Amino acid sequence: METDKQELKKQIDELHASYSEQIKAIEALNSEKHLDDQILQSEEIRQVFMDGLKSAKTEVCIISPWVSKKLVKDTYKSCFEELAKNNVVTKIIYGYGDPASTKYLDNKRRLENSREAIKEIKRIYQKLGKDYLLRVLESDTHDKLFIKDNEWYLIGSMNLLSSGIDHQNDNKELAEKRHNSKTVDIYIIMFFKDV
DSSP: OHHHHHHHHHHHHHHHHHHHHHHHHHHHHHHHHTTTOEEEETHHHHHHHHHHHHHOSSEEEEEESOOOHHHIIIIIHHHHHHHHHTTOEEEEEEOOSOTTTOOOHHHHHHHHHHHHHHHHHHHHHHHTTOGGGEEEEEOOOOOOEEEETTTEEEEESOOTTTOOOOTTSOOOOEEEEEOOHHHHHHHIIIIITTO
């Protein structure tokens, strides 16, 4: 009887140790999995976006209602050049407001300016003979989204291709960077399958 108790205690201890190891392994995986998920504000958003553009290897997908020619020339030109040189497919959806239906003069002006900025981006790719890598869709959208290599996405309030950060009058932008392959797949299907 004493032997049975000892054997039972030994089995319980082994199960407990195994269970504890499994719990630790699961916790480690969970913490690693979400290690890079972040809530970002203002300048942090711009930095993560720039880092994503600079580190992309296969594809970037961008939705920005407005596109600033000045921001493209002054801030993003070298990023787009590197994307083209590295054969990274670049998909851009832009264009908040259809000029035929837009009631507000400011929206019409901003849409026209966005078109000029997109032409500037196209020139970058054409100059490098890589215009086949750039895919652009003008769409009446107010979404703001960036996807890097189907690995992670950035979604929030900042118009990524038009908002400059004014440090004296901070816009208080907010975004979330997430590593979630299922959500990335959904966004690709929702927005970029025809781009």
